[in-house]
Each structure stands twice: as C-alpha cells, then as structure tokens.
Amino acid sequence: MTRRSIRAPLAWLGPGRLVDDARVVLERGLVVAAGPAAEIAGTDDELRLDGFVMPAVADRHVHIGMSSPAGVLAGGVTAVRDLGWPPDLIFTLADASELPSFDGPLIRAAGPMLTAPGGYPTASSWAPPGTGREVKSPEDAAAAVEELARLGATAIKVALNAEAGPTPSDAALAAICDAAHVADLPVAAHTQGKGEVERALGAGVDELAHTPWTPLSDQVIAAAAARLRIVSTLDILSFGRDTPEIRAALDNLRRFHVAGGTIVYGTDLGNGDVPPGIHTREAQLIREAGLEREEVLATMIRAPLEVDAPADLVALGANPLEDLAVLSDVRTVIRAGRVVGR
Numbered sequence: 001m002t003r004r005s006i007r008a009p010l011a012w013l014g015p016g017r018l019v020d021d022a023r024v025v026l027e028r029g030l031v032v033a034a035g036p037a038a039e040i041a042g043t044d045d046e047l048r049l050d051g052f053v054m055p056a057v058a059d060r061h062v063h064i065g066m067s068s069p070a071g072v073l074a075g076g077v078t079a080v081r082d083l084g085w086p087p088d089l090i091f092t093l094a095d096a097s098e099l100p101s102f103d104g105p106l107i108r109a110a111g112p113m114l115t116a117p118g119g120y121p122t123a124s125s126w127a128p129p130g131t132g133r134e135v136k137s138p139e140d141a142a143a144a145v146e147e148l149a150r151l152g153a154t155a156i157k158v159a160l161n162a163e164a165g166p167t168p169s170d171a172a173l174a175a176i177c178d179a180a181h182v183a184d185l186p187v188a189a190h191t192q193g194k195g196e197v198e199r200a201l202g203a204g205v206d207e208l209a210h211t212p213w214t215p216l217s218d219q220v221i222a223a224a225a226a227r228l229r230i231v232s233t234l235d236i237l238s239f240g241r242d243t244p245e246i247r248a249a250l251d252n253l254r255r256f257h258v259a260g261g262t263i264v265y266g267t268d269l270g271n272g273d274v275p276p277g278i279h280t281r282e283a284q285l286i287r288e289a290g291l292e293r294e295e296v297l298a299t300m301i302r303a304p305l306e307v308d309a310p311a312d313l314v315a316l317g318a319n320p321l322e323d324l325a326v327l328s329d330v331r332t333v334i335r336a337g338r339v340v341g342r
Ligand SMILES: [Zn+2]
Pocket: 061, 062, 063, 083, 084, 268, 271
C-alpha cells in the first residue's frame, strides 16, 4: 500500500493535541506521522478534507450480530468489541473483519457469556442458543476460559445477573478471573441485582460491561474506581427519556469519575434502538456524568493519531469540542488507511 496523507483545517489528534492545518500520513494501515502540516512533508496522494478530523471511534460493548456492520463503519466506528454471541458465529466474523476490505469495523469478541446453569442470558429471547455458556464448576469455568482464549477471545464476559436467574458461585467466578488473567484477558461482568457489583470487585473483575443502574455506596464507588473500568452503555437505560435507571446510573458514574475511575464508551449496540455508527446521545450522556468534552472524546476513540497507531480516522462537519452534537455529522471515514465507501 502506498503512502498517502490527509490534510484538514482543524484536527484533534488525541488528548491535548488540537492542531490547525493538520497533516496525517498513513502507510500500510498505520499512522507514520501526524501534526502541523508545516512540520510534516505531504505526499503525492494527499486527500484534503474539510471540517474537523479526529481518530475514529471504538465501541467497546456491542452485539454486532444484531446490527449492521456496514452501517457501523459508515457511521464512524472502525472497531468494536462484541460482548456476547455464539462462538461459532462471532469468531468467524471476527476473523473476516481483520481484512481491511471487510465492509464493517474490526471486530474483537468475547464469544459467549459465562453463566451458571439456567442463568442469564440462556432464557433471554434476544439471545440465540450458545450466547450463554453454562459453567457447572470452578474446573469447568477455567476450562471454558482456556477454550475461549484458544478461539481468539480478547475478553471474557461473565453474567452476574441475579435478577434473571442463578449466577456463577464465588468459586466459579474466582476461577474465571484467575484463568482469564493467566491468559492475559480482561474479565467484563454484566452486574445486575443487589450485591453483584461487590461480588465482581471481590473476585478481581476488570470491567463492568454497563454502568450500574442501582445506587452504589461511596465506598463501593471508591473501590470500583481503584480496581476496574466501566463501559458506559448509558442510553439503553433511557433512550432519550427520563427514567430512574438513567438517574441512578449517572449518579454512580459521576462519583466514579470524581473518584478517578476510568470510563470507556460503549453502546450495547443490538439492544433496542441504538443506531449503528457513532451514537451521539451516548457521548452526551457521558458528558452529563461530568466529563469535559475532550475527556468524552478520549473515552470514544480507538487510539490517538500518533506514530504506529491504526490509520483509522473520521472527518466531521464541525468541531465536537464545541458541541458534541456534531458527532452525528460524519463526512468521511477511513479504516486502515482506506476511505470507506470509495
Ligand atoms: Zn450487551
């Protein structure tokens, strides 16, 4: 692939790097230079973009099988992490998505959710058979993690949904976390029901797959901020309405942020009316949790545009550091150095 450059009147390359008249040079799917155009040589093949350039978005909680990969990519999201789908389907799709010519985002996947026999989501109407993998003992749980690691999982998802059925025992949960950490994989938990966030914390879970929507004490929030990160998924709690769930979640997330916790953008795409592509209302809700606009963008991007980062970027019609609503105005998407749709 030849070297090509992008030039734009204004670009946000990553936190603290807002650049007028910017140039980004791309080669073999990676960024090889990014900064002021005056300091970086252009290429014969330079694409001039109007408006505002920033890194493309990564959605760290999706169920891509219930959405449109092409729509996700066209909407400015060049990488997703699938947190629950049958392994025979999702790992095949993830492999296919590695090709830059794939008409969709790069897909990373957890495979199925590990759960107790009869636990969530084995009886959920949205979940095809195999979306939940029932683990019967700590040994079985550890074996399931090892098998998923061999299949290419990039995270392990565990269902701690006490409102929808039984959950893995403390011993099984500990075995899941231990086996995942041996395989260098993070554990993401769906926590729902009284005491489940506390169980996740105690077992060494690395992420909450959703902002919890039941009130948490300051003590639990402080422990969570020190030990794990939260995937936002705020809009699924309200879809633009005012609900007790969104109020509780925003209160939890505000205190988590103040306590120094790490928040990453995720939409739970596939759940309800979440649109494919950048979900502006999710970004606006993260801002409501007290983050500055630049901090919101930092939760959303795949990686800052710097040397050796993926050559994934978007051009918007205007500057989202002034108004996040322009995240809906995606003009151009580039994945792995290729302009999408051309
Ligand atoms: Zn989900």
